[in-house]
Amino acid sequence: MNSTVNALNVSKEEWELRVKLAHCYHLIDYFGWTETIFNHISARLPGDEHYYLVNPFGLNYSEVTPENLLKVDLHGNKVMHSEYDANPAGFALHSAVHGVRDDIRCLIHTHTTPISAVVQKKSGFKYDSFYGAQLYGRVGYHTFEGITLFAEEKERMIQSLGDHHILVLRNHGIAVGESSIEKAFFLLWTVQRAAEIQCQADAMGGEDVPLTEEVKQKCTDLTAMLIRESGFANKFFDAMVRKMHEKSGC
Numbered sequence: 001m002n003s004t005v006n007a008l009n010v011s012k013e014e015w016e017l018r019v020k021l022a023h024c025y026h027l028i029d030y031f032g033w034t035e036t037i038f039n040h041i042s043a044r045l046p047g048d049e050h051y052y053l054v055n056p057f058g059l060n061y062s063e064v065t066p067e068n069l070l071k072v073d074l075h076g077n078k079v080m081h082s083e084y085d086a087n088p089a090g091f092a093l094h095s096a097v098h099g100v101r102d103d104i105r106c107l108i109h110t111h112t113t114p115i116s117a118v119v120q121k122k123s124g125f126k127y128d129s130f131y132g133a134q135l136y137g138r139v140g141y142h143t144f145e146g147i148t149l150f151a152e153e154k155e156r157m158i159q160s161l162g163d164h165h166i167l168v169l170r171n172h173g174i175a176v177g178e179s180s181i182e183k184a185f186f187l188l189w190t191v192q193r194a195a196e197i198q199c200q201a202d203a204m205g206g207e208d209v210p211l212t213e214e215v216k217q218k219c220t221d222l223t224a225m226l227i228r229e230s231g232f233a234n235k236f237f238d239a240m241v242r243k244m245h246e247k248s249g250c
Contacts, residue, residue, distance in 0.1 A: 007067050008080075017043055018066035020181045021053055023241050024108070027185065029061035030244045033112050033192065036060075039173075040090035041108045043181055044098045050074050052098050056084030074099050089147060096154035097161070097177055104165070104177035106184035111173025114195035119168045128211045129201065131194035133219035140164040144171040166191060182237035183227050189236075190223070 006015040021043045028034055037058055044052045053069045071080040076091035097107050118125055127136040142160035145153055161167045165187060167175040174191055178184040226232045
């Protein structure tokens, strides 16, 4: 379990965010959604500087702690000393979003097998399953331009995201962002379940039962309300942290 002692002498708000973000990394590891040492989760810190926290490159997600999370600016420069460096592939995506979307305070990037399979398909996500319907109207699509390393792609990614909270990186993976770590994690869980079910249903063959546009819109509106206007996502996140600690014996 993460330490509750503020070893860095940062503000209480920053320390609590560090603890929560470390939990999020551990949950991604617990659910088996990691890509070894790759991918990234960021959390924007309060303030006009647009600083954000991100994982040290080279560590397993299980090795991320509140203390070793990196504090960086929008150019990827460390603003607090650390022996570690960040993954340069994360700067273009995370700095782009944190620089312009004040409503996104946590951004999670993964490419699990089901998600990578779905985003490789021309049709992308389908919206006829229970979880797929909750994504209806919430997904932007970005054409694959190679490994995301270069600043000139930032503006195009932002245009692809639009006002959505889910960005499909075609032929690559997914990025989800929300106003808190808890909400972003719950949104990722929903996307992951939608991808798993879509892959399984497509493998079975046969005709799917389609949902009407009205029903799909109703589902996505209700989910957005539950996530953003209630403690639903917080309860889910806290329950998953407890479950993870029970399994690990911490």
